[in-house]
Amino acid sequence: MTQPRTAPDDGIAARRAALHLVEQATGGQRLLSETIGAGALERLSPPDRARAQRLATATLRQLPRADRALKPYLAKQPPLAVRNALRLGVVEIMEGAAPHGVVNAMVQIMSRGKRTQSYKGLVNAVLRKLGDQPPEAFAKLPVPKLPNWLRGPLVAAWGRRAVEAMEAVQAETPPLDLTAKGDPAALAEALGGALLPTGAVRLHDAGQVSALPGFEAGEWWVQDAAAALAARVLDARPGERVLDMCAAPGGKTMQLAATGAEVTALDLSETRLGRLRENLDRTGLVARVVQGDALEFDEAGYDAILLDAPCSATGTIRRHSDLPHAKDGAEFGALIELQAEMIDHALGLLKPGGRLVFCTCSLLPDEGEVQVEEALERHAGLQNDLAALERPGIEPGWIGAEGLRLRPDYWAERGGMDGFFIACLRPGARDG
Numbered sequence: 001m002t003q004p005r006t007a008p009d010d011g012i013a014a015r016r017a018a019l020h021l022v023e024q025a026t027g028g029q030r031l032l033s034e035t036i037g038a039g040a041l042e043r044l045s046p047p048d049r050a051r052a053q054r055l056a057t058a059t060l061r062q063l064p065r066a067d068r069a070l071k072p073y074l075a076k077q078p079p080l081a082v083r084n085a086l087r088l089g090v091v092e093i094m095e096g097a098a099p100h101g102v103v104n105a106m107v108q109i110m111s112r113g114k115r116t117q118s119y120k121g122l123v124n125a126v127l128r129k130l131g132d133q134p135p136e137a138f139a140k141l142p143v144p145k146l147p148n149w150l151r152g153p154l155v156a157a158w159g160r161r162a163v164e165a166m167e168a169v170q171a172e173t174p175p176l177d178l179t180a181k182g183d184p185a186a187l188a189e190a191l192g193g194a195l196l197p198t199g200a201v202r203l204h205d206a207g208q209v210s211a212l213p214g215f216e217a218g219e220w221w222v223q224d225a226a227a228a229l230a231a232r233v234l235d236a237r238p239g240e241r242v243l244d245m246c247a248a249p250g251g252k253t254m255q256l257a258a259t260g261a262e263v264t265a266l267d268l269s270e271t272r273l274g275r276l277r278e279n280l281d282r283t284g285l286v287a288r289v290v291q292g293d294a295l296e297f298d299e300a301g302y303d304a305i306l307l308d309a310p311c312s313a314t315g316t317i318r319r320h321s322d323l324p325h326a327k328d329g330a331e332f333g334a335l336i337e338l339q340a341e342m343i344d345h346a347l348g349l350l351k352p353g354g355r356l357v358f359c360t361c362s363l364l365p366d367e368g369e370v371q372v373e374e375a376l377e378r379h380a381g382l383q384n385d386l387a388a389l390e391r392p393g394i395e396p397g398w399i400g401a402e403g404l405r406l407r408p409d410y411w412a413e414r415g416g417m418d419g420f421f422i423a424c425l426r427p428g429a430r431d432g
């Protein structure tokens, strides 16, 4: 698939860009963030960029349903670029787009590519037939299942019914969650959103984020309701020295800075720190930004450290539907080792009486509960402060023996939440 063009059109540029993203995920095992980071959407207008991302994410979310819907019409599989065009087309139709517009756009896109032009008749015929189907036919297709490499460990950890409930939430377009810089109730009212019990503001069908009121003025930032809880558990106070150890792009840094704490935001990635700086500029919040490896950072004496460690990100699949297609779990072992090293290093940077909040956006106990169990074994006197997890809106049933476990199927009727694990650790006299 060639790079997208920018001229105003009938959604052609956005759809071509979406196809490029889908092709990279399904054929190149590249996450959308990686393809976008490499400049895939740079030549598009902001609305087309948002549309391309939305289309690619929806297509990857519904891929198994699209394949089922297409199967009766395909005697043999066409090349991947054509298959992905059919998948994208059928998902748009499933989600209520006018079939003739989708068919015309896809036929045009096929006719522009050397490898695809001979398939434009097939694309035309198949999408027209699918466009004639009643929308209920798509709604009855089975809920997409997670791939076996991930489903197996999740069923072992949480049980089959819980995983099915997570898959049902992951099959839906997630709402947009915002964290307010000021009063969340006022923000919810201004944007017509719902104020969640934990203080996040939830919007359904929000559209292009940067076009929402208050974005330019930095009155809020996008942050999943579950992700927002880690900084709440840390409960930073004005004047405290706080280290955000893996900080970029800065959702939690902004929460910490908004408390009046003296925040240092550390991250290995200069590119991601660029986004953190933009976020601080937009919101007018202040933090000291440091680029570096957390394991080599040796400035000690912090009152509190937030360690939002690099992880499998398996808790974020409802927002990042590319992950199950682009990943296979091969690198998770190395991440689990890195998380343990980071916990040990962070404990050594706390001042006596300090606290470490460790969190990951993972559904795998190896990146959450097991990390805490093993840290307690490695560090004599280390305390697991479960009382710190009792924050407004956090349901008692979410708190386990090792920490706060959040899952996509919690608040399912409200649109779910990302999977997260959060724990608050306090070194004893013999540790730290």
Ligand SMILES: C[S@@+](CC[C@H](N)C(=O)[O-])C[C@H]1O[C@@H](n2cnc3c(N)ncnc32)[C@H](O)[C@@H]1O
Binding pocket: 245, 246, 247, 248, 249, 250, 251, 252, 253, 266, 267, 268, 269, 272, 292, 293, 294, 295, 308, 309, 310, 311
């Ligand atoms: C889960 S993300 C952090 C999200 C961030 N806390 C937020 O709320 O916006 C993990 C971060 O760890 C960073 N990272 C990975 N390895 C690192 C290391 N050795 N030292 C510091 N940061 C690292 C990545 O660049 C990434 O930005």
